[in-house]
Amino acid sequence: MRRMHPDARKAEILAAALDTARAVGYRHVSREAIAALAGCSPGLVSSYFGTMPALRRAIMSAAIARRDLTVLAQGLAAGDSKAKAAPEELRRAAAETLV
Numbered sequence: 001m002r003r004m005h006p007d008a009r010k011a012e013i014l015a016a017a018l019d020t021a022r023a024v025g026y027r028h029v030s031r032e033a034i035a036a037l038a039g040c041s042p043g044l045v046s047s048y049f050g051t052m053p054a055l056r057r058a059i060m061s062a063a064i065a066r067r068d069l070t071v072l073a074q075g076l077a078a079g080d081s082k083a084k085a086a087p088e089e090l091r092r093a094a095a096e097t098l099v
Helices: 006-024 031-038 042-049 052-065 069-077 088-097
Strands: none
Touching: 006 031, 006 042, 006 052, 006 069, 031 042, 031 052, 042 052, 052 069, 069 088
16 A cells, blocks of 8 residues: 555545446445455545444445546445435436436
8 A cells, every 4th residue: 555645545545446336336335345446455445434324425425526427326226315406406416317
């Protein structure tokens, strides 16, 4: 594991979390898979994001901010409250990817 500035490491872990969600599905992300992709330990993922519900909230917030329709659509399909609170136009665009 390489040393990085904490903000850069957190951003890298979050990017890996989004990539993991796209690959395995938002509800199936794990600290272990995210850590493997980010090149860090699962404990470091927990250190930055806490519990799995908190990590999923961070993933969904990032998906909304980055307009990641794939992850947002997965969150909508899973009934995620943060996904349901996304702007309507974004929810509509994400829902179209499910068809």
